[in-house]
Amino acid sequence: MSTAGMVILGAGECGACAAFALRSNGYDGPVTLIGNESHLPYERPPLSKTTLVDGAGHKPVAPIEAYREAKIDVRLGVMVDSISLGDSHLSLSDGNRISFEKLLLATGARPRRLPGSEFAHGRVKYLRTFDDAVDIRSSIGPVRRLAIIGAGFIGLELAATARSLGCDVTVIEAQSRVLQRGVPEAIAAVISARHLQEGVVLRCGVGISSLIETETGVEINLADGTEFTVDTVVVGIGAMPNTALAEAAGIDLDNGIAVDETLSTSAPNVFAAGDCCSFPLPVYGGRRVRLEAWRNARDQGALAARNMLGANEVINSIPYFWSDQYDLTLQVAGLADGAATTVRRDVDGDAFLLFHLNADGVLVAASGIGRGLTVARDIKLAERLIASKVVPNPVALASPDVRLKTLLAG
Known part of the structure; x- marks a missing residue:
């Protein structure tokens, strides 16, 4: 049985970000990162694009030297058989057991x-x-x-x-x-x-x-x-969260591993983050969602690490998705379902943005499409408008001559 410390189950983007965030936030105790794949944690977005085009190897989140320098114990190709909450340990498929002081479940999702x-x-x-x-x-x-x-x-x-x-x-x-x-x-x-x-x-x-x-x-x-x-x-008909270990341990589920606004599960000292968990979004009145997105995995990995160290921070991010297809990039910020009004803004060339307002006129989402990074800056500004719960003038939203930054200032 190893010395108790911070244990992260799931060696993907989320788990790797959490491991490094523990170090950057001053934790100097044992950090163990466990993954069932044989590869170091890697970026998933290239898998449907550049990995298929040029056959290049996976793009690691960080090289092995970075884990060694940070004294992160990376255990790859290892399955976890069970989680014991009573005495805070994991039983591994190789017969070993790992004790934990705090545990982060970043088990991701699997194809439907x-x-x-x-x-x-x-x-x-x-x-x-x-x-x-x-x-x-x-x-x-x-x-x-x-x-x-x-x-x-x-x-x-x-x-x-x-x-x-x-x-x-x-x-x-x-x-x-x-x-x-x-x-x-x-x-x-x-x-x-x-x-x-x-x-x-x-x-x-x-x-x-x-x-x-x-x-x-x-x-x-x-x-x-x-x-x-x-x-x-x-x-490619969607993904299902990996919750079997959590469920067997008696941890609450709700379209994934259920966490509160700080990513804490129903079990003491156990957190969950990334694709595997559902969480409430304060900016949407506590609506519970589960996101399968690169940036969400990174953001929640870092947030979980801080909260494992006692920060007690609340989720404040805005859902964000993007997709590159041919020379087009589409980006979506926020949750548009349930919007009462949509306002269109034409930008450079044939690129355009759509702003989605609820019945009270509050901006709840924005989406856009264009070549390359044409709509990127406006979507980033729209995220700030959504987070601030701004009630923008629809005429101003539609006009490309009105800078979105001025609406934020207003």
């Missing part, structure tokens, strides 16, 4: 499985890990036929990357349009048009009747009677 998609030939795939990306990379290229099930961020990013590599790509989405969850229709329409321009076949509003895998391909039968065959299928 498509019923009936477990096949022997490995032609139906999922993208979550670096090893998944390497596997998919070997299956795409010129003259290859790829079907992607699910038109969310991951599915569409993968579609764009596969087209750049010469793949024939068909995207199948049961909802009536792409990016149904969290992205306004006007922005989704721009993304759809660009995929069609690039030669992607979009099949929205139709379900799958069956997938039949053979040694040479996958036969797809759609609910509308369409039948076609591809070489590979990648399923």
Whole structure:
């Protein structure tokens, strides 16, 4: 049994950020970071893009030398069998036990499985890990036929990357349009048009009747009677939080591991952060959400570390998402569902922003799309407006001649 200290379960972006934040906030006791993958913690956004394009290795959050210098004990390729809250320890698959003073659960999420998609030939795939990306990379290229099930961020990013590599790509989405969850229709329409321009076949509003895998391909039968065959299928229909260990330990769940505004779970000295947890957002009246986003993982990792050391800080971040597809970047800040009014602002070229106001005129979300970083600065300013619960003048919001910074000052 090792000396009790700070233990982080989950060696992803969130867990790694938490480990380094413990050190930067002055903690000098033992810090142990445990992960079930064999790789050092790495960035996940490149997996659907550059990792597939150039076959490059994973992009680590930090090199191994940084962990050694910070005296962070990184244990990779290790499974945790159970969490014992009574005597504060973890039982590992290799027979060892680790005691903890404070525990952070940063166990992330796993792909939602498509019923009936477990096949022997490995032609139906999922993208979550670096090893998944390497596997998919070997299956795409010129003259290859790829079907992607699910038109969310991951599915569409993968579609764009596969087209750049010469793949024939068909995207199948049961909802009536792409990016149904969290992205306004006007922005989704721009993304759809660009995929069609690039030669992607979009099949929205139709379900799958069956997938039949053979040694040479996958036969797809759609609910509308369409039948076609591809070489590979990648399923991207969302993710599910990894909560099994927490549930077995008796920790409360609510669409993930339930935490309060400080990321504390129902168990003393146990925190949770990142994709695996649901939390209340004060700026939205305590509405409970679960976010699968790069920046949320980083922010919550750092916040959890400070609160493990007694800071007792409350979550104050605004949900933020982005996606790069071809030369377009879309960005979303805040939660737009339930907005009563949407105001459009045209900016450089064909880029535009949408500002979403509730029934009281409060700005609750903003979204935008353009080439490169065209809308980035305005989205960042919009985050500040949302956090301040500003009631902006809709005419001023619509005018590109009015700087958003002046609305914040007002």
